[in-house]
Amino acid sequence: MSGTTIHKVIGRRVWDSRGRPTVEAELHLEGGAIGRAIAPAGASTGTGEAIDLRDGGDRLGGHDVGQAVRNVNAVIAPALVGRDAADQAALDARLVELDGTPEKRRLGGNATIAVSMAAAHAAAAARGLPLWRHLGGEEACTLPLPEIQIFGGGAHAAGRLDIQDFLIVCPGAESFGEALAWTAEVYFAAGRLLAERGLLKGVADEGGYWPEFAGNEEALAMLVRAIERAGFRPGEQVAIALDVAASQFGRNGRYRLARDGGRELDTGGMIELLLDWLGRYPIVSIEDPLAEDDPQGFAAFTRQVRGRCLVVGDDFLVSDAGRVRAAAQSGACTAVLLKPNQRGTLTETRAAWDAARAYGMTGIVSARSGESEDVTIVHLAVGWGAPQLKVGSFSRSERMAKWNEGIRIEEALGNRARFAGREALVAGGAA
Ligand SMILES: O=C(O)[C@@H](CO)OP(=O)(O)O
Numbered sequence: 053m054s055g056t057t058i059h060k061v062i063g064r065r066v067w068d069s070r071g072r073p074t075v076e077a078e079l080h081l082e083g084g085a086i087g088r089a090i091a092p093a094g095a096s097t098g099t100g101e102a103i104d105l106r107d108g109g110d111r112l113g114g115h116d117v118g119q120a121v122r123n124v125n126a127v128i129a130p131a132l133v134g135r136d137a138a139d140q141a142a143l144d145a146r147l148v149e150l151d152g153t154p155e156k157r158r159l160g161g162n163a164t165i166a167v168s169m170a171a172a173h174a175a176a177a178a179r180g181l182p183l184w185r186h187l188g189g190e191e192a193c194t195l196p197l198p199e200i201q202i203f204g205g206g207a208h209a210a211g212r213l214d215i216q217d218f219l220i221v222c223p224g225a226e227s228f229g230e231a232l233a234w235t236a237e238v239y240f241a242a243g244r245l246l247a248e249r250g251l252l253k254g255v256a257d258e259g260g261y262w263p264e265f266a267g268n269e270e271a272l273a274m275l276v277r278a279i280e281r282a283g284f285r286p287g288e289q290v291a292i293a294l295d296v297a298a299s300q301f302g303r304n305g306r307y308r309l310a311r312d313g314g315r316e317l318d319t320g321g322m323i324e325l326l327l328d329w330l331g332r333y334p335i336v337s338i339e340d341p342l343a344e345d346d347p348q349g350f351a352a353f354t355r356q357v358r359g360r361c362l363v364v365g366d367d368f369l370v371s372d373a374g375r376v377r378a379a380a381q382s383g384a385c386t387a388v389l390l391k392p393n394q395r396g397t398l399t400e401t402r403a404a405w406d407a408a409r410a411y412g413m414t415g416i417v418s419a420r421s422g423e424s425e426d427v428t429i430v431h432l433a434v435g436w437g438a439p440q441l442k443v444g445s446f447s448r449s450e451r452m453a454k455w456n457e458g459i460r461i462e463e464a465l466g467n468r469a470r471f472a473g474r475e476a477l478v479a480g481g482a483a
């Protein structure tokens with residue numbers, strides 16, 4: 053028995069940023085160290101994701117997590133007590149084996165990811181190290197380029213826009229802290245512009261404004277104006293990133309843009325539309341430009357924009373190493389979005405990042421639209437050396453908790469700190 057032997061595992065129900073129940077796991081080690089983590093939850097989820105186990109029924113809109121919490125306490129806890137929390141791979145393999153289904157259907161990906169992340173926190177605490185340092189060692193010194201939502205649409209804003217996320221990145225900033233400050237300027241400039249035009253309706257699930265735009269392109273034009281109004285050069289200092297989240301409005305090669313007058317496009321039409329926007333707006337990254345069931349569309353799009361704009365797979369890749377390899381081989385994407393709860397363990401999520409890197413693809417660690425005060429993903433981005441981090445925006449504390457944690461990490465690194473900056477937008481990759 054060593055200090056990192058697991059002594060106790062506790063699962064409990066806590067609440068997320070949408071006011072829905074979620075799973076918290078807490079691990080106690082023999083040596084006294086404790087690690088705690090909270091599972092996030094998506095709204096626009098890929099069909100290949102680990103199952104987010106919910107009770108269903110009438111109470112709490114069917115979102116309760118009673119069974120997932122019981123699984124932590126009654127199934128996972130007895131199986132993990134006595135094991136070494138410092139051996140993350142073995143622990144995660146045990147979770148996978150205990151569940152026994154490819155999509156964590158039995159235990160729930162929400163139960164397993166909370167435990168998996170809590171184990172990492174406990175092991176780091178036992179060494180007296182911050183998690184990023186525990187994961188990345190001496191080499192971990194790069195702060196990711198923040199990707200932050202300014203306007204929210206899609207499933208996060210009751211369909212106010214078809215495109216889900218209108219985000220910015222600040223490749224011209226010198227540091228993580230400076231990138232956040234620049235983003236705050238653009239965020240407030242965007243808010244003032246919307247208010248002046250009577251378009252400001254509130255904020256969406258991730259803190260981006262919830263606008264009343266006439267169509268999708270108006271949001272792009274407004275974003276460029278906000279960047280300029282904040283005093284930055286669009287494209288050079290501050291650029292646009294989109295999460296089209298096309299699976300939300302497209303399937304079988306048909307895409308219906310409700311906010312653009314119900315316009316129907318096929319795969320080629322969708323690609324044309326995005327190429328047109330790319331030609332006229334300073335867009336440097338597009339996530340899920342096509343639906344998850346359209347791999348050929350992804351490959352066709354990537355062929356045309358490679359070197360100009362990142363093509364990010366989220367619903368399409370669901371942080372799965374096998375899918376990442378297939379996408380790299382067919383040239384379908386140049387970047388993977390990494391969301392630990394899409395797989396249900398840290399080890400499997402890390403495998404997706406390793407697969408991406410092996411093919412020269414880049415990666416973005418990402419929050420979900422349902423979040424909490426948990427800041428694990430910031431530590432993953434720094435510890436794993438992922439060059440971008442996507443979290444929502446100012447005005448929501450569950451988002452700012454992450455950005456503020458990044459500021460602390462940058463400070464702790466002192467003059468060893470590097471900032472991924474512009475390099476985060478470069479990807480090679482096969483095909
Ligand atoms: O699609 C996404 O990338 C995420 C975050 O914006 O949303 P959700 O967590 O709802 O899947």
Ligand SMILES: [Mg+2]
Nearest residue numbers: 295297339366
């Ligand atoms: Mg997405």
